[in-house]
Amino acid sequence: MLSYIKRLFPLLLCILAFACKKEGTNVVAQEGTSGTLSANVSSVTVTQDNASDSLITFSWTPASFGYQAAITQQLQFAVAGTDFASPISVAVDNGLTSYSFLGSDLNTTLNKLGLSFDSLTTVEVRLSSSIADSFAATYTDPIQIKMQPYSTASYLYVPGDYNGWTFSTTDALISETSNGIYVGIIDFSSGGSFKITPAANWNTSYGAGATSGTISTSGGNITPPSAAKYQITVNTTANTIVYELQ
Numbered sequence: 001m002l003s004y005i006k007r008l009f010p011l012l013l014c015i016l017a018f019a020c021k022k023e024g025t026n027v028v029a030q031e032g033t034s035g036t037l038s039a040n041v042s043s044v045t046v047t048q049d050n051a052s053d054s055l056i057t058f059s060w061t062p063a064s065f066g067y068q069a070a071i072t073q074q075l076q077f078a079v080a081g082t083d084f085a086s087p088i089s090v091a092v093d094n095g096l097t098s099y100s101f102l103g104s105d106l107n108t109t110l111n112k113l114g115l116s117f118d119s120l121t122t123v124e125v126r127l128s129s130s131i132a133d134s135f136a137a138t139y140t141d142p143i144q145i146k147m148q149p150y151s152t153a154s155y156l157y158v159p160g161d162y163n164g165w166t167f168s169t170t171d172a173l174i175s176e177t178s179n180g181i182y183v184g185i186i187d188f189s190s191g192g193s194f195k196i197t198p199a200a201n202w203n204t205s206y207g208a209g210a211t212s213g214t215i216s217t218s219g220g221n222i223t224p225p226s227a228a229k230y231q232i233t234v235n236t237t238a239n240t241i242v243y244e245l246q
Helices: 001-024 102-111
Strands: 037-038 042-047 052-058 072-079 088-092 098-103 121-130 143-148 154-158 171-175 181-187 229-235 239-246
Touching: 037 121, 037 143, 052 102, 052 121, 072 098, 088 102, 098 181, 102 121, 102 143, 154 181
Parallel strands: 042 143
Antiparallel strands: 037 052, 052 098, 072 088, 072 121, 121 143, 154 171, 171 181, 181 229, 229 239
């Protein structure tokens, strides 16, 4: 019996070795290797006239993580010299190796950076690539592009007793992105009431709504909570007004 087991043992080893080979090779993610990024222009000025045009195209070689991974890609924008401390990121679909910006989309991104409307600012752009939170993202070397956005701000005028109901001296509320939310500080220390107009005329005006904290184009004069200075937030989509004592 012992002799039989000794003869069988080499056969068992062969079977075990064959079974191990059949398991295959495990795929292990490696530390990522970044690609390279380029752009087709070195300077861009965005205007209302070219807002619907394709103004800049970024192209890149993809990052590598050792296997065909689903890569999350982002183009990141930052003012030159800030070391991407607070970048503005734009998501790019996995598999793409180029991305073009319409003027309007680029303008939104540049306005988030707070760039000057009056002159070109040097902006750094890089591509971030990652496969999971547990793996460090890779970044291309940044490229520099001079960029200038245009202002999308709009205003509401606030004539009232505090300024003699005169448009030439009225204070205004501003919406930086024209999203319907307007903010500004008005001093009502002298008391009285006011109205809100989208232009420096009386063609359309907002007055007091039917309930507290609302406005209406058919309402009468608006009276602030008290004679004081307030930060006012007006939402022309929801037709609301909020006061914050200053």
